[in-house]
Amino acid sequence: MMKINSIFIGRMLNSATKHVLHCCLLLIVIIVFELVSGGIRWNSDKKEQLDPWVQYGVVGTITLYLLRTLTFLSFPQVLFNFIGLTIYNAFPDKVVLKGSPLLAPFICIRIVTRGDYPQLVKANVNRNLNKCIETGLENFQIEVVSDKPIGLSPHRRVREVVVPPNYRTSSGAMFKARALQYCLENSVNELADHDWIVHLDEETLLTENSIRGILNFVLDGKHEFGQGLITYANEDVVNWITTLADSFRVADDMGKLRLQFTMFHKPFFSMKGSYVVTQMGAEKQVSFNNGLDGSVAEDCFFAMKAFAQGYSFNFVDGEMWEKSPFTLWDFIQQRKRWLQGILLVVHSKAIPLNKKILLGISCYSWVTMPLSTSNVVLAGLYPIICPPFIDFLCAFIGAVNIYMYVFGVVKSFSLYRFGIARFILFICGALSTIPFNLFIENVAVIWGVFGKKHKFYVVNKEYKLPVTA
Helix, strand or coil: CHHHHHHHHHHHCCHHHHHHHHHHHHHHHHHHHHHHHCCCCCCCCHHHHCCHHHHCHHHHHHHHHHHHHHHHHHHHHHHHHHHHHHHCCCCCCCCCCCCCHHHCCCEEEEEEECCCCHHHHHHHHHHHHHHHHHHCCCCEEEEEEECCCCCCCCECCEEEEECCCCCCCCCCCCHHHHHHHHHCCCCCCCCCCCCEEEEECCCCECCHHHHHHHHHHHHHCCCCEEEEEEECCCCCCCCHHHHHHCHHHHHHHHHHHHHHHHHHCCCCCCCCCCCEEEEHHHHHHHCCCCCHHHCCCHHHHHHHHHHHCCCCEEEEEEEEECCCCCCHHHHHHHHHHHHHHHHHHHHCCCCCHHHCHHHHHHHHHHHCHHHHHCHHHHHHHCCCCCCHHHHHHHHHHHHHHHHHHHHHHHHHCCHHHHHHHHHHHHHHHHHHHHHHHHHHHHHHHHHHHHCCCCCCCCCCCCCCCCCCC
């Protein structure tokens, strides 16, 4: 009965209604959080009567105010997420083709892998190939670029490229950047400048909506680079904790990333390395030949370099599927690499300062997370007097960040598939992972800041279903 009700409710709600309900829920979460945390106060509070300079001393008071100030480093990205999640329909309908696939330019779907999981690569190449054919994509090829031979079955639409062990770039680029740069060499590249490349990780799966979104993007041809939404709770969920924690990333795609690309067409906060659509000529001009500093987070460095060179970006409709890390160890290592890579980009002299201001603020809000997180405890133990507007903004930042987990679950999990009861349970589960996520992020930050840089940890992507008798 519960399952039937959930299906009935889902069918009754159209795209616009879902978006309005989501905006109302976001507003309710913000108001409740403001009232509970004291961001909105109708009467004067007792804490306004104390003098922190007398109560805690000069050093203690300055420290408390500095810690409170660190909270505002995350305000730009919170504001982008809030605006992006509200002004654009967060539950768009099925992507509709705006032109014939027969008129689309050539599309190369490029998968870069180290070659450690050949069976995974083979299975996903086969699935993506069939999905492209089913959706009506005509002028395309799937290209697998690997450090080790994969042994793909011969197919006219599949190409395997093995990066020679002795290949070196002129700048000393390493890891994934080295493989991507190898594809751009004249002796390897088979694409024309007007062709397009869709960059995927080895575990990324295409959907009909994403293929239609890519076709619309390349047929439009107004922007050289694009990126779309990735969700992590599809098919078998391997690790529920990491998957629910990654619901924040889903909301981040639909908020901050969508706003910066749709409204401004610029990567103010960078971009991810998967579900990236690039025009061949522009990619070759920007290149991945960016030395060691551009090799740990090659996607971030590439986006900021393209931004500095004046290229434009847009959001690609439709979602692709990936899986969250299978273990907590991989989850920490993944976050640590991202932090270290983005720090290297922010500090790189190759990227102009005026192009990386918002990225730098966002990065240092991450770096200072262990300090800003302490406000959760210190605000209760050692209250200080702040202007009402400051208290309001602090509560607003906290409320939006909490709601990001809720929205990520709503966007990732199907009400039809799980029913209302389990759907609500997933939302509660995502909220309960917030302390875990804060702990993991803090560990990754401390390890990333003080650990060895220029390392590229590859998480395990291959999951073998248990065999039962």
